[in-house]
């Protein structure tokens with residue numbers, strides 16, 4: 001996980017499509033784009049590609065490849081937002097996801113892992129296309145699974161992070177940070193209300 005300035009350690013722990021969407025986030029009341037930060041983004045992508053089983057070196061991505069990822073992220077964000085509310089996503093965003101996935105389609109390849117045959121996805125094409133296709137496939141997988149209805153936005157004030165609430169009681173992206181922030185905000189609201197009532 002990437003330690004961000006606020007200590008928000010959530011960016012490599014959700015399904016890859018949500019991790020991608022969460023790279024555009026609010027920290028200390030300011031929108032931050034992690035994909036604009038050249039050191040942080042490489043570290044972040046190395047963890048994501050490993051999780052997705054993609055054998056790529058994130059340091060070899062060009063600026064154009066990163067821009068493709070940013071665009072894909074925006075399409076994934078609007079599509080996920082519509083789908084989690086059971087609304088029809090914009091046609092353009094869905095086509096964009098499909099086009100990016102089709103640019104480097106995955107074929108299953110059998111491989112001996114030392115004790116048994118395992119299937120591993122294999123993509124061909126330039127590294128940037130393979131990475132983007134991995135995320136596009138991950139987005140389609142989430143969008144078409146019942147899990148899409150479990151995607152939530154963190155309830156802490158000013159936090160926009162999305163997560164998959166496997167436990168229906170989960171309310172915050174990070175209980176230690178956002179859970180505390182929400183508790184502190186509620187405490188002050190209560191104190192203010194009591195002061196006003198006096």
Ligand SMILES: [Zn+2]
Pocket residue numbers: 154155156159160161172173174178
């Ligand atoms: Zn949060």
